[in-house]
Amino acid sequence: MDSSQKKGGFVPVSPSQTPRSTDKHGRDFRSLDGNGNSSSKLDRDKGVNVQVILRCRPLSDDEARLNTPAVITCNEHRREVSAAQNIANKQIDRTFTFDKVFGPTSKQKDLFDQSIAPIVNEVLEGYNCTIFAYGQTGTGKTYTMEGGGRKAKNGEFPSDAGVIPRAVRHIFDILESQCAEYSMKVTFLELYNEEITDLLAPDESKFSDDKSKKPIALMEDGKGGVFVRGLEEEVVYTAGEIYKILDKGSAKRRTAETLLNKQSSRSHSIFSITIHIKECTPEGEEMIKCGKLNLVDLAGSENISRSGARDGRAREAGEINKSLLTLGRVINTLVEHSGHIPYRDSKLTRLLRDSLGGKTKTCIIATISPSILCLEETLSTLDYAHRAKNIKNKPEVNQKMMKSAMIKDLYSEIDRLKQEVFAAREKNGVYIPRDRYLIEEAEKKAMTEKIEKLELDLDTKDKQLVGLQDLYNSQKQLNADLSDKLEKTLASFSLSHTLTGISQIFSWKEIDGSMNLLQKKLVETEHAFLDLEERYRQAKSTVKEKEFFISSLLKSEKALIEHAYELRSELENAAADATEELKVHVERLKAMYGSGIRALDDLAGELDKNSEYTFGRLNSQVLNHSSALEDCFKGMALEADQLLNELQESLSKQEDKLAAFAQQQREGHLRVVESTRSISKITSNFFQTLDIHASKLTKILEESQNIQDQQLYDLEKKFEECAANEEKQILEKVAAMLAGSSARKKNLVQTAVDSLRATAADRTSNLQKEMSTVHDFTCSVKDQWKIYMEETENHFVEDTAAVESGKHGLEEGVRNCKAKVRTGTQQWRDAQNSLLTLGKGNVASVDSIIRGGLDANQLLRSKLSSAVSSTLEDVVTSNKNLLSSIDYNTGKCLEEEYVVDVPSCSTPKRRPINLPSVASIEELRTPAFEELLKSFGDMVKQANGDVKHFSGSYETQLQSSRDSRVPLTAIN
Numbered sequence: 001m002d003s004s005q006k007k008g009g010f011v012p013v014s015p016s017q018t019p020r021s022t023d024k025h026g027r028d029f030r031s032l033d034g035n036g037n038s039s040s041k042l043d044r045d046k047g048v049n050v051q052v053i054l055r056c057r058p059l060s061d062d063e064a065r066l067n068t069p070a071v072i073t074c075n076e077h078r079r080e081v082s083a084a085q086n087i088a089n090k091q092i093d094r095t096f097t098f099d100k101v102f103g104p105t106s107k108q109k110d111l112f113d114q115s116i117a118p119i120v121n122e123v124l125e126g127y128n129c130t131i132f133a134y135g136q137t138g139t140g141k142t143y144t145m146e147g148g149g150r151k152a153k154n155g156e157f158p159s160d161a162g163v164i165p166r167a168v169r170h171i172f173d174i175l176e177s178q179c180a181e182y183s184m185k186v187t188f189l190e191l192y193n194e195e196i197t198d199l200l201a202p203d204e205s206k207f208s209d210d211k212s213k214k215p216i217a218l219m220e221d222g223k224g225g226v227f228v229r230g231l232e233e234e235v236v237y238t239a240g241e242i243y244k245i246l247d248k249g250s251a252k253r254r255t256a257e258t259l260l261n262k263q264s265s266r267s268h269s270i271f272s273i274t275i276h277i278k279e280c281t282p283e284g285e286e287m288i289k290c291g292k293l294n295l296v297d298l299a300g301s302e303n304i305s306r307s308g309a310r311d312g313r314a315r316e317a318g319e320i321n322k323s324l325l326t327l328g329r330v331i332n333t334l335v336e337h338s339g340h341i342p343y344r345d346s347k348l349t350r351l352l353r354d355s356l357g358g359k360t361k362t363c364i365i366a367t368i369s370p371s372i373l374c375l376e377e378t379l380s381t382l383d384y385a386h387r388a389k390n391i392k393n394k395p396e397v398n399q400k401m402m403k404s405a406m407i408k409d410l411y412s413e414i415d416r417l418k419q420e421v422f423a424a425r426e427k428n429g430v431y432i433p434r435d436r437y438l439i440e441e442a443e444k445k446a447m448t449e450k451i452e453k454l455e456l457d458l459d460t461k462d463k464q465l466v467g468l469q470d471l472y473n474s475q476k477q478l479n480a481d482l483s484d485k486l487e488k489t490l491a492s493f494s495l496s497h498t499l500t501g502i503s504q505i506f507s508w509k510e511i512d513g514s515m516n517l518l519q520k521k522l523v524e525t526e527h528a529f530l531d532l533e534e535r536y537r538q539a540k541s542t543v544k545e546k547e548f549f550i551s552s553l554l555k556s557e558k559a560l561i562e563h564a565y566e567l568r569s570e571l572e573n574a575a576a577d578a579t580e581e582l583k584v585h586v587e588r589l590k591a592m593y594g595s596g597i598r599a600l601d602d603l604a605g606e607l608d609k610n611s612e613y614t615f616g617r618l619n620s621q622v623l624n625h626s627s628a629l630e631d632c633f634k635g636m637a638l639e640a641d642q643l644l645n646e647l648q649e650s651l652s653k654q655e656d657k658l659a660a661f662a663q664q665q666r667e668g669h670l671r672v673v674e675s676t677r678s679i680s681k682i683t684s685n686f687f688q689t690l691d692i693h694a695s696k697l698t699k700i701l702e703e704s705q706n707i708q709d710q711q712l713y714d715l716e717k718k719f720e721e722c723a724a725n726e727e728k729q730i731l732e733k734v735a736a737m738l739a740g741s742s743a744r745k746k747n748l749v750q751t752a753v754d755s756l757r758a759t760a761a762d763r764t765s766n767l768q769k770e771m772s773t774v775h776d777f778t779c780s781v782k783d784q785w786k787i788y789m790e791e792t793e794n795h796f797v798e799d800t801a802a803v804e805s806g807k808h809g810l811e812e813g814v815r816n817c818k819a820k821v822r823t824g825t826q827q828w829r830d831a832q833n834s835l836l837t838l839g840k841g842n843v844a845s846v847d848s849i850i851r852g853g854l855d856a857n858q859l860l861r862s863k864l865s866s867a868v869s870s871t872l873e874d875v876v877t878s879n880k881n882l883l884s885s886i887d888y889n890t891g892k893c894l895e896e897e898y899v900v901d902v903p904s905c906s907t908p909k910r911r912p913i914n915l916p917s918v919a920s921i922e923e924l925r926t927p928a929f930e931e932l933l934k935s936f937g938d939m940v941k942q943a944n945g946d947v948k949h950f951s952g953s954y955e956t957q958l959q960s961s962r963d964s965r966v967p968l969t970a971i972n
């Protein structure tokens with residue numbers, strides 16, 4: 001048994017209801033702050049900033065295995081976190097400063113000792129404190145809050161025990177060291193898909209299934225606070241008990257495996273510890289000090305596509321993101337001090353209301369991942385947390401209560417409960433205790449406020465509609481600009497193609513020029529593409545904005561439906577007559593808003609049709625333009641082809657002529673070579689013949705020489721013989737023979753001379769013969785040479801004539817080419833001119849169409865605004881009527897029907913109340929975005945087919961298929 005129980009034995013107040021220092025109900029019985037705490041007064045006056053701690057987890061095993069780069073740097077000493085962002089190939093570091101920064105190597109113990117322990121101490125001082133973990137899924141929220149283990153081993157915690165077990169341990173350590181008398185109660189709730197479930201509720205078989213966990217109601221306490229009706233409170237005496245409770249509760253929490261975390265918490269959880277500590281005043285009066293510690297583990301903010309959430313998971317993620325978005329909006333409004341704080345838009349913010357801008361001390365632990373893959377979400381978390389730093393709370397220490405007053409309080413509570421039980425048992429009417437009556441009164445007031453808020457919402461919606469209209473117009477303009485740009489780019493692109501084709505048939509100079517032109521065009525095209533890309537990006541971001549806008553509209557609508565639900569549940573407890581009248585008025589309002597918005601819808605439809613028609617015309621014009629351009633370019637290409645062909649033909653003719661000329665030349669040269677060969681042959685023959693004749697002559701001469709030598713020898717010999725004979729005869733016949741010898745001598749000489757003469761004559765005649773042969777041959781050679789010379793001359797003349805004619809032919813070809821080039825240039829100029837005229841004509845016509853479209857849109861716009869203003873006027877009058885009737889009825893109800901119960905035994909019998917059913921409220925919910933798109937598409941198709949039919953049958957369509965309602969068709 002716990003010592004506190006033994007010593008004190010007092011019963012603490014309900015921990016499900018946050019103790020409030022300004023609680024009027026208990027004010028009379030409470031003393032002033034026993035500590036005379038001046039710092040609390042200071043805090044109250046100035047406000048204390050929410051403390052924001054940043055924790056970055058280490059890279060997970062998977063991330064480390066895949067070498068995922070880390071982009072987060074933590075400087076714990078300077079309390080700074082830097083995220084390295086790569087924008088347009090430039091590294092840009094974004095640095096954020098927080099109250100404390102814990103890097104990837106930080107220990108659970110350090111985090112607790114440095115940041116959480118002081119907060120826990122303040123709880124024991126009597127403050128209400130909240131610690132909540134916020135961050136992307138899988139960044140270590142649950143690890144930080146709950147950690148890996150809670151059980152102490154040899155008095156030591158496991159090193160990965162988180163904030164909750166350490167805080168519990170710390171509280172018990174301090175209380176035990178102070179030997180304080182205390183009592184402690186814990187609650188553990190889960191907020192899943194906007195439903196609160198009690199994680200400490202006893203396990204009943206029918207609730208054992210997750211899906212059938214019993215949701216419990218979040219109630220307004222009528223004093224601006226909330227309480228969870230029927231939340232189980234467990235009285236605890238030891239840390240061990242709390243660990244068991246935590247284990248039990250955590251096991252019931254909804255978790256699931258996502259791509260980002262194997263065990264991802266799909267719900268928000270709030271674990272609250274309420275401690276009552278007994279103190280004695282110097283006068284001996286027993287006082288009770290109360291502190292409350294809320295430990296919140298939020299579900300992870302997540303990118304649905306990246307976390308791999310589908311179907312049910314995606315709905316969860318949507319709900320998680322929705323409540324976190326509301327939390328973000330609350331933070332923004334608190335930071336910017338921009339009027340109405342939308343606490344009521346989600347249960348999470350309703351539960352945390354006192355922790356955000358209230359009297360609680362709050363600490364946010366923002367968790368991030370260092371991975372580059374999570375950079376976008378990390379930056380969003382850093383922004384979120386950094387903004388939250390500026391929230392100012394006004395913490396107040398809870399006023400201590402006198403023990404006797406507390407007991408009195410509890411007795412009256414028991415009495416109230418007894419009376420309720422009694423009335424329930426008797427079933428003879430409704431017993432309304434005074435404070436309940438006051439609560440209901442407050443609820444009625446809250447209801448009126450809600451109606452006012454709904455009207456405000458309606459106004460905002462109207463403004464949003466106008467904003468959407470503007471957005472639509474600007475989008476239209478952007479589209480027109482884009483198509484214009486596209487057209488220009490296409491034109492320049494095809495122009496550049498044609499230029500490339502034509503440049504092939506012009507000279508290098510022209511080709512150079514064309515190349516430069518082409519390059520310029522290419523650069524321009526590139527610029528145009530970049531421009532287009534930029535515009536595409538802008539358009540994409542606009543679409544994203546629109547999507548966000550639509551999703552926020554859907555969310556607002558959801559919130560409206562949520563309000564309607566609440567309205568219904570509150571109406572159930574309120575007076576019946578007022579409800580009936582209210583219903584009639586709401587019906588009227590519904591019809592009026594419906595007709596007004598239908599008119600708006602019609603106008604929007606007309607606007608759509610008009611813009612569609614304009615776009616159609618624009619499109620057809622653009623198509624005409626592009627087809628005309630295409631034709632023009634085709635013609636140009638054809639002409640260029642013809643020119644090219646002609647040029648090619650003339651060039652090939654020139655080529656043929658040149659080939660023929662070359663052939664002629666070759667033949668001429670061959671002939672010359674042939675003639676030269678024959679001349680050289682004749683000349684060599686001539687010299688050979690000459691050689692032969694010369695050798696023959698030499699032979700003849702040698703022979704004649706020999707013969708002459710022989711004859712002379714013979715003559716000499718005969719003469720010697722004759723002389724010797726004559727010497728003898730002379731001696732003998734001196735005188736007689738003198739005469740005979742002279743005669744014989746004469747005869748002998750005469751004969752020799754005659755033979756000599758004959759031989760000489762023979763030789764001369766032979767020589768003459770040879771000489772005549774040589775002469776004949778020379779003559780024949782001369783004749784042949786003459787013939788050859790004549791032939792060569794003739795060939796030369798022929799060749800010269802052929803060269804002359806080839807030259808003429810070439811000159812003619814070049815002249816033709818020049819003429820064709822001139823024709824080509826002229827054709828190109830003509831094409832350019834026709835292109836320019838075509839472009840101007842098209843620009844003018846597109847301009848006139850756009851002007852027409854704009855004028856028509858302007859007209860429709862003015863119609864729309866007049867319709868909107870008339871509808872708004874109607875709404876204002878009707879609302880005035882409604883409010884006055886509500887006022888009247890409320891007054892009537894409060895004055896005449898609601899009275900403090902005086903047992904008169906005439907309590908009227910319970911009778912049924914005609915309320916809007918859940919189904920009717922559910923019908924008001926906008927169907928899924930895809931369905932809306934589909935039905936909108938169908939309607940547009942139908943409208944294109946038969947515009948009249950569309951407007952006439954719109955009402956019927958609306959009635960026949962509720963699901964195909966377009967957004968903003970408010971019914972209630």
Ligand SMILES: Nc1ncnc2c1ncn2[C@@H]1O[C@H](COP(=O)(O)OP(=O)(O)OP(=O)(O)O)[C@@H](O)[C@H]1O
Nearest residue numbers: 057058137138139140141142143261264265299300
């Ligand atoms: N500081 C840390 N040191 C070591 N491991 C960590 C740290 N922070 C987180 N982890 C590990 O990262 C994983 C995911 O952590 P955890 O489940 O706490 O994330 P979560 O933010 O609660 O995610 P969810 O929002 O999906 O519930 C766990 O395996 C956890 O052990």
